Amino acid sequence: MSNGVIQSVLTEKRVFPPFPGLVENANLSGMQAYEALCEQARRDPDAFWGQQARELLVWSKPFTQVLDASQAPTYRWFPDGELNLSVNCLDKHLGTPTADKTAIVFEADDGQVTRVSYRELHARVCVFANGLASLGCKKGDRVIIYLPMSIEAIVAMQACVRLGVTHSVVFGGFSSKSLNERIVDVGASLVITADGQCRGGRKLPLKPAVDDALAMGGCDAVRKVVVYQRTGGEVAWNEGRDVWLHDLLAGQSDQCEPVPVEAEHPSFILYTSGSTGKPKGVQHASAGFLLWALMTTRWTFDIKPDDVFWCTADVGWITGHSYIVYGPLAAGATQVVFEGVPTYPNAGRFWEMIQRHHVSVFYTAPTAIRSLIKAAESTPDVHPRHYTLDSLRIIGSVGEPINPEAWMWYYTQVGRERCAVVDTWWQTETGGHMLTPLPGVTPMKPGSCAMPLPGIEAAVVDEHGKELEAGHGGLLVIKRPWPGMIRNVWGDPERFRKSYFPEELGGVYLAGDSAQKDADGYFWIMGRVDDVLNVSGHRLGTMEVESALVAHPLVAEAAVVGRPDDTTGEAVVAFVVLKRDVPEGAEAVELGKQLRDWIAKEIGPIAKPRDIRFGENLPKTRSGKIMRRLLRTVAKGESVTQDVSTLENPAILDQLSKSV
Numbered sequence: 249m250s251n252g253v254i255q256s257v258l259t260e261k262r263v264f265p266p267f268p269g270l271v272e273n274a275n276l277s278g279m280q281a282y283e284a285l286c287e288q289a290r291r292d293p294d295a296f297w298g299q300q301a302r303e304l305l306v307w308s309k310p311f312t313q314v315l316d317a318s319q320a321p322t323y324r325w326f327p328d329g330e331l332n333l334s335v336n337c338l339d340k341h342l343g344t345p346t347a348d349k350t351a352i353v354f355e356a357d358d359g360q361v362t363r364v365s366y367r368e369l370h371a372r373v374c375v376f377a378n379g380l381a382s383l384g385c386k387k388g389d390r391v392i393i394y395l396p397m398s399i400e401a402i403v404a405m406q407a408c409v410r411l412g413v414t415h416s417v418v419f420g421g422f423s424s425k426s427l428n429e430r431i432v433d434v435g436a437s438l439v440i441t442a443d444g445q446c447r448g449g450r451k452l453p454l455k456p457a458v459d460d461a462l463a464m465g466g467c468d469a470v471r472k473v474v475v476y477q478r479t480g481g482e483v484a485w486n487e488g489r490d491v492w493l494h495d496l497l498a499g500q501s502d503q504c505e506p507v508p509v510e511a512e513h514p515s516f517i518l519y520t521s522g523s524t525g526k527p528k529g530v531q532h533a534s535a536g537f538l539l540w541a542l543m544t545t546r547w548t549f550d551i552k553p554d555d556v557f558w559c560t561a562d563v564g565w566i567t568g569h570s571y572i573v574y575g576p577l578a579a580g581a582t583q584v585v586f587e588g589v590p591t592y593p594n595a596g597r598f599w600e601m602i603q604r605h606h607v608s609v610f611y612t613a614p615t616a617i618r619s620l621i622k623a624a625e626s627t628p629d630v631h632p633r634h635y636t637l638d639s640l641r642i643i644g645s646v647g648e649p650i651n652p653e654a655w656m657w658y659y660t661q662v663g664r665e666r667c668a669v670v671d672t673w674w675q676t677e678t679g680g681h682m683l684t685p686l687p688g689v690t691p692m693k694p695g696s697c698a699m700p701l702p703g704i705e706a707a708v709v710d711e712h713g714k715e716l717e718a719g720h721g722g723l724l725v726i727k728r729p730w731p732g733m734i735r736n737v738w739g740d741p742e743r744f745r746k747s748y749f750p751e752e753l754g755g756v757y758l759a760g761d762s763a764q765k766d767a768d769g770y771f772w773i774m775g776r777v778d779d780v781l782n783v784s785g786h787r788l789g790t791m792e793v794e795s796a797l798v799a800h801p802l803v804a805e806a807a808v809v810g811r812p813d814d815t816t817g818e819a820v821v822a823f824v825v826l827k828r829d830v831p832e833g834a835e836a837v838e839l840g841k842q843l844r845d846w847i848a849k850e851i852g853p854i855a856k857p858r859d860i861r862f863g864e865n866l867p868k869t870r871s872g873k874i875m876r877r878l879l880r881t882v883a884k885g886e887s888v889t890q891d892v893s894t895l896e897n898p899a900i901l902d903q904l905s906k907s908v
């Protein structure tokens with residue numbers, strides 16, 4: 249994937265100017281206005297951010313200071329201000345025409361549609377918050393949310409922040425082991441889950457993973473498990489610990505006094521993979537996070553009162569946090585929330601839903617686009633051309649580089665050459681978009697995420713922090729703090745500093761991506777520089793998969809690398825040395841399956857290796873270092889042309905070339 253992008257920066261010459269109709273009415277309109285805002289933010293950052301925070305957020309106690317950098321890189325934004333996030337997403341709309349506007353159009357897996365207005369959503373959040381409070385939840389507690397895509401998931405997150413409770417959402421695809429690690433790490437006092445989830449016409453259990461996670465130990469702080477009944481399937485019940493959500497909420501008042509929190513109070517912790525075996529708990533603040541989610545929702549998606557916004561992400565990822573639960577609600581938008589999968593009942597589901605709900609701003613991932621391109625090629629009936637997509641005006645992409653071919657298909661077949669394509673580069677740690685074209689501003693280049701948003705100072709530097717000229721690849725860094733930035737790795741400030749503000753770069757934020765700028769100032773992302781893979785837009789640490797593999801009783805050693813893949817961006821390839829002879833034939837196939845299932849159990853199905861290769865050993869230097877560079881070549885099926893003279897055991901490469 250990254251190779252494709254590097255190629256494209258050298259060859260991609262196409263430029264598509266912004267559409268006059270979009271420019272005219274845009275929230276941020278025209279290159280001049282954009283540049284003026286960038287200049288204002290550069291000249292006086294405090295004045296810029298202070299004004300945005302005063303105008304866009306509702307404060308219960310106004311702030312007097314914008315940025316406290318005295319403990320950098322732990323930056324504190326609006327430190328003496330207080331507010332409540334749920335007030336900023338819901339209560340603030342109550343006295344306005346937005347109160348009776350639809351906040352959420354929920355479409356279930358089976359197609360059933362439920363609409364909730366802002367007034368109703370506010371009431372539901374209050375009822376839920378009262379339920380949580382009745383279980384003793386209070387400001388400062390941490391609650392784990394392990395729910396399917398549902399109105400309840402959004403309500404649960406909003407109810408937490410209403411009480412000042414810090415939520416940590418775990419994606420429903422993670423295993424009980426991953427869930428256990430997160431429960432232990434945040435010290436959760438409560439878990440909110442569902443009996444099961446509906447996906448692709450099937451009912452899948454969810455609660456057993458919570459039961460298993462809690463049985464694994466270290467979870468003594470968990471007092472209650474709240475269970476939302478979604479599928480009606482059988483569940484094991486732990487009397488005294490488990491509570492049905494409907495029982496908890498019965499009779500609760502629909503009024504709930506919001507708890508004001510300090511601007512820096514941790515609103516949520518979201519785990520993401522890094523370059524070690526243990527995922528990082530990315531800790532976000534309250535005011536700064538919401539401000540950035542709202543500002544970027546307004547700029548990038550150009551949200552207007554009559555827009556229908558649809559972000560297809562799951563609330564278990566940062567995209568769902570910023571662009572389902574917080575940004576769009578704070579902006580008073582109407583949004584579609586989808587329970588199911590893009591391929592059920594057929595691969596036309598997205599296009600059909602855009603048509604049915606008159607979606608005007610659509611936001612999805614390149615991996616989804618690439619798989620729908622393939623589907624449309626093999627089953628012409630589900631090609632977007634068969635659907636009325638006239639309502640669309642902006643279409644977005646997130647999570648991984650979008651290759652120019654996929655970009656062109658998205659632009660022509662979905663956007664019908666009249667929609668802005670916003671290729672948004674950002675991360676769990678950045679809280680919101682950082683680099684992206686803007687619908688009313690930026691000429692678009694397929695495959696480039698264009699330029700930084702106002703207030704964001706991005707640069708490409710070498711390993712000593714020296715800024716590189718256009719056309720030179722290097723490390724992507726952000727030179728100034730911004731309100732939406734990560735505040736800490738939960739419980740591990742040392743890791744926070746080392747991972748994101750390494751000394752040798754002189755105090756700038758290190759994104760972990762390589763990039764290059766072209767002569768027009770456009771950024772082209774080339775991929776990760778650390779041992780992090782991007783599989784279908786999901787971050788996965790190679791060390792994480794390796795530690796899971798060596799935890800298997802049969803495995804002596806393992807090395808994991810990524811291989812470019814047409815659909816998923818990258819695919820996981822695992823090289824495994826067993827504590828016994830190298831298996832062959834049917835036995836190798838069987839063991840490969842066992843190990844894949846093991847990974848699904850240890851981490852989650854998204855981490856399953858696509859390919860497992862067995863060998864007597866791994867290619868190592870004489871000092872014992874695994875040569876991953878060679879493994880990447882072998883994983884691609886290419887022949888090794890690199891110098892292998894430093895290798896202890898060159899013959900091993902042949903053995904590892906054979907896939908099982």
Ligand code: PRX
Pocket residue numbers: 520566567645646647648649650671672673674675676677697759760761773775776782785786787
């Ligand atoms: O490598 C970049 C890639 O995804 C990483 C962040 O992953 P995560 O924290 O899971 O957040 C995903 C959703 C924001 C980045 O370090 N990435 C994200 N967006 C893009 C991208 N790579 C290229 N182009 C993008 N638009």
